Amino acid sequence: MSGAFEEHHRGSTWWRCARWLTAVGFFIFAANGVAHSFTETQAESGARIYQHQCGRCHKPNGEGKDDSYRGLRAPELIGGTALPCRPRALQKIRTSDFRTVKDVYEFVSATMPADQPASLSAEEYWNVLAFILQRNGTTADNKRLTATTSREITLRSECAPGSAAVAHEAQL
Numbered sequence: 001m002s003g004a005f006e007e008h009h010r011g012s013t014w015w016r017c018a019r020w021l022t023a024v025g026f027f028i029f030a031a032n033g034v035a036h037s038f039t040e041t042q043a044e045s046g047a048r049i050y051q052h053q054c055g056r057c058h059k060p061n062g063e064g065k066d067d068s069y070r071g072l073r074a075p076e077l078i079g080g081t082a083l084p085c086r087p088r089a090l091q092k093i094r095t096s097d098f099r100t101v102k103d104v105y106e107f108v109s110a111t112m113p114a115d116q117p118a119s120l121s122a123e124e125y126w127n128v129l130a131f132i133l134q135r136n137g138t139t140a141d142n143k144r145l146t147a148t149t150s151r152e153i154t155l156r157s158e159c160a161p162g163s164a165a166v167a168h169e170a171q172l
C-alpha cells in the first residue's frame with residue numbers, strides 16, 4: 001500500500017473499515033462474548049508498561065522475536081497464532097496450558113520479563129494483559145480484569161476447559 005494511498009484514505013470510512021477488518025482478522029479469543037472484562041484505563045496503562053517492559057523482546061507490535069533471551073524466541077503475543085493452548089515444541093520456560101486469561105497471568109507474573117521475572121506489581125501485570133486482549137481485537141466491557149474475572153475469559157474455543165479439541169490438538 002503506497003504512502004499516497006494511505007494518505008488519501010486515512011480517516012475515510014473505507015480506511016476505518018479496513019482497520020476494523022484487520023482487528024477482526026486478529027480476533028483469536030473465544031467468541032461467545034465480544035466484550036471482555038477489562039477497562040479502557042487498564043489497557044491504556046498496559047500499553048505503556050508493554051512498551052517499556054515487554055516490547056524489547058516481543059516487539060512493539062507483539063509479533064515476537066527470535067533469540068531474545070538465552071536463545072529462546074519471545075513468541076508473538078498479538079495476532080492469529082498468539083497464545084496457543086499448549087506450549088510450542090521449542091519452549092523452555094512455559095510448560096503450562098493457557099486456557100483462560102488467568103492461566104496467562106499465572107505464567108507471566110511468575111516468569112516475565114524473562115530477564116527480570118516477577119518484577120512488576122500484580123496491577124501492572126493485569127494492565128498489560130488488558131492491553132494484549134485489546135490488541136487481539138476484543139472490546140473492553142469496563143469491568144476490571146482481575147483474578148476473578150480473568151477465569152471467565154477463555155482464550156480460544158478449543159482451549160475451553162474439558163474441551164475435546166485440546167486432546168485432539170495434543171495428538172498432532
Ligand code: HEC
Nearest residue numbers: 053054057069072073074075083091092093094112113114
Ligand atoms: C528479555 C526478553 C523478554 C521480555 C523483556 C519479556 N519476555 Fe515474555 N517471553 C520471552 C521468551 C524468551 C519467552 C518464551 C519462553 C519459553 O520458551 O517458554 C516468552 C514468553 C512469554 C509468554 C508466553 C507466550 C506463549 O505463546 O507461550 C507471554 C504471555 C509473555 N512472554 C509475556 C510477556 C510480557 C507481558 C512481558 C512484559 C511484562 C514480557 N513477556 C517480557 C522473553 C521476554
